Amino acid sequence: MGKMTWVIPDGFLPTKSLGEQPSHEAVCVLNLTDADAKIDLTFYFEDKEPLVGFQATCGARRTHHIRLDKLRSDSGKEVPRGVPYAIKVESSVPVVVQHSRLDSSQEALALFTTIAYSG
């Protein structure tokens, strides 16, 4: 069950947060295999070259809800706020990926989610 490459065209980290929950996105990975998954994330933009060097792991028989507002690249870079991006997720073993956003930039939070696309 799963695939090794997934994409998410609609990525965006709101710049504002109100209330108890910060605005964020999560790349939610489920690894049903018996091997740990090494995960590489690439971020695509409208007007500049893709950003690479973002890594995460998801253990065997584990989930990892990778918080994009907390993610740092090998060289310490953050995912940029307030600009449209898209995401490619590559895993060393088959996994399933779902992407969700919580936007608390207005007085009540809004949520969306979708299973990512795997071709």
Next chain:
Amino acid sequence: MGKMTWVIPDGFLPTKSLGEQPSHEAVCVLNLTDADAKIDLTFYFEDKEPLVGFQATCGARRTHHIRLDKLRSDSGKEVPRGVPYAIKVESSVPVVVQHSRLDSSQEALALFTTIAYSG
């Protein structure tokens, strides 16, 4: 129509509820077959072994919106609140599964949904 195994990577039960509707998730099953479906749910976590022993049914030509905030395992365990999890749904007959969350932890409710992934 349908599959016997479905997964949902982004599961989460908010700890707070405001207003008339409690924060909850539902695993919505549709069984178009002429046989009742026995359903097993397994919950996967970021840092501990999967939780098993959660069962439900969905009658022939019926739907069952399984409320995860009300679900109890064979041994009386609840689905934990406030921690990220993922869900595997296994059915004895082909079914279709959709997953939805209602979050009323702020002053207005938020909703999300997706058809689950079946490989």
Next chain:
Amino acid sequence: MGKMTWVIPDGFLPTKSLGEQPSHEAVCVLNLTDADAKIDLTFYFEDKEPLVGFQATCGARRTHHIRLDKLRSDSGKEVPRGVPYAIKVESSVPVVVQHSRLDSSQEALALFTTIAYSG
């Protein structure tokens, strides 16, 4: 492009509406063919037999956002409010189906959507 049978496991019509927009669901059909589509909707429940006799049309090269809060069956029945249901959509020609809910039962509206499942 499209299929003749689609299903939506998570259907629900909220009983309350606040503000300008009534709580509702829409079964959104897109017909890219050159023939009009005859559409039959069947509603499945948790504890009773399916409801049939709900019909709609979607013209050639047209969309129809079928409002479930306004739909009436051949015999004048409404889709029941406040109870979980699931939907099967059958079309006389291939179409694409998306399902959305607007919930305005609290002080701000909430939305969700997904492409329906076609097997």
Next chain:
Amino acid sequence: MGKMTWVIPDGFLPTKSLGEQPSHEAVCVLNLTDADAKIDLTFYFEDKEPLVGFQATCGARRTHHIRLDKLRSDSGKEVPRGVPYAIKVESSVPVVVQHSRLDSSQEALALFTTIAYSG
């Protein structure tokens, strides 16, 4: 990775906006190929012929979150507000398409999203 034709049955541009973020829809395109994508959008309605002549681009290894509230056709037409429509997206190279709506017509914003349908 990707397809050259995608459809989105549930399109709608709310007529009202409150707060800092205008109500809008975005057709989010990700182009992983090494060639720029020429994109044609066609809008389908419930009661009139489809609208054509809406074009956009998405560079090689780029994303483009095409804002439907800002899009203009060759002849300067806007996407109509306050009426149901559906969208066909055709690209000159394989791409992945996701569709999202932000509705700020009430006092707090609402969001929804789905990967578009590609057949």
